[in-house]
């Protein structure tokens with residue numbers, strides 16, 4: 001199944017108010033986490049009640065999860081057109097591959113690259129790096145252990161294209177239709193914001209984010225950026 005991932009209209013409704021709320025929640029969360037870590041440390045040094053120590057550890061983990069959701073959510077609301085520069089997409093990919101190689105090795109995933117010579121692209125580098133990292137992360141999670149991640153770049157018409165292909169679990173037509181909706185996730189630890197953020201960033205660049213997936217076989221996500 002194939003379609004373009006478009007950021008859901010729901011997001012516009014949620015809008016600025018939610019972003020402001022998310023931002024405000026951050027500070028008390030940081031202080032809660034600080035005190036929990038203090039408790040955890042005290043229980044450790046004073047050989048306190050093991051059960052309570054375990055509960056404290058779980059609370060720290062849950063606060064971490066809240067922080068992750070807020071971080072992803074706020075990324076979505078940030079404009080990404082402020083600091084654009086002409087940059088080489090292959091360079092961004094190569095740097096990312098160094099970062100994710102460790103994870104690939106641990107998961108026994110083979111990484112294959114096929115990078116064509118590209119013209120530079122006007123981009124907000126950190127934002128594009130974030131998008132590609134989200135896509136690679138999803139690819140890894142779809143494969144869990146063993147598989148092949150193929151990163152391919154090329155020029156097609158007015159676009160510079162990067163495709164991220166995995167041999168993972170793939171998606172049904174219905175699952176593909178849900179992509180881009182805020183908080184849509186099939187993962188227990190997922191925020192469901194990765195693709196919402198990514199599609200917003202690509203659209204802000206005048207680009208297109210496409211998905212092509214077959215259940216049980218794998219997924220290819222294509223990022224098209226104007227030359």
Ligand code: ADP
Nearest residue numbers: 138139142185186187190191192193194195219
């Ligand atoms: P998260 O990764 O936190 O779940 P995303 O927005 O990155 O959120 O992805 C949303 C959902 O889309 C995932 O939970 C998964 O069901 C599906 N998905 C995304 N990328 C892939 C992929 N490469 N293969 C299979 N499913 C995917």
Ligand code: MG
Nearest residue numbers: 134137138194
């Ligand atoms: Mg994700």
